[in-house]
């Protein structure tokens with residue numbers, strides 16, 4: 001929790017909120033870029049201190065979600081020999097997964113400047129690169145808290161690169177992210193909508209998505225079927241097949 005507070009209370013992350021109203025009223029500029037002059041990932045690349053704040057905060061949040069996944073839907077990992085965590089940060093999530101499912105070889109994939117400072121984690125290999133260009137091959141691709149940073153067009157590009165990375169016959173992707181329920185009076189729904197606002201402030205075009213919006217993205221990227229599993233967390237697990 002401390003790492004999340006340190007990130008969210010940093011001047012870099014607080015400044016964009018002052019431009020959120022103008023953004024919502026339609027001036028089109030990303031609040032993060034107005035405040036900091038660059039998108040969040042380019043800013044992190046040039047500012048190692050801020051990059052560390054992001055990676056530590058993501059790892060802290062990831063521990064909660066990954067524990068809920070291991071407890072609530074471990075069957076998702078049955079039969080997998082390898083798993084690539086796309087935008088996996090410093091490897092915390094994948095490290096927990098390969099510890100729980102030790103038959104899996106883990107590949108943690110993120111931008112080169114993130115991989116350069118990632119600690120060694122037993123059972124996983126770190127690979128640096130750009131997911132818009134190529135994703136390392138594995139039986140399945142794991143995308144946690146990733147697609148909410150991007151607009152539909154960018155998500156479809158990332159999903160297509162993941163589709164190319166998995167086997168055509170039995171490959172799947174595992175997405176861990178909020179699914180906004182349009183009609184439900186669920187306590188966590190407010191948290192999901194609040195996260196949508198955070199995405200507006202902190203990314204260029206990111207957003208949380210409803211089930212219909214997830215269905216659209218997956219269909220456009222060439223995935224023919226998917227299912228959604230609820231876990232004891234704000235996020236759900238979406239398994240999608242080619």
Ligand SMILES: C[S@@+](CC[C@H](N)C(=O)[O-])C[C@H]1O[C@@H](n2cnc3c(N)ncnc32)[C@H](O)[C@@H]1O
Pocket residue numbers: 041058059061062086087088089090093109110111114129130131132143144145146149
């Ligand atoms: C919101 S963080 C999520 C980290 C991790 N998946 C988690 O759940 O804690 C998004 C990650 O995507 C990575 N990322 C952003 N652009 C990328 C790109 N073009 N290629 C690969 N990774 C990228 C960032 O460096 C960051 O680690």
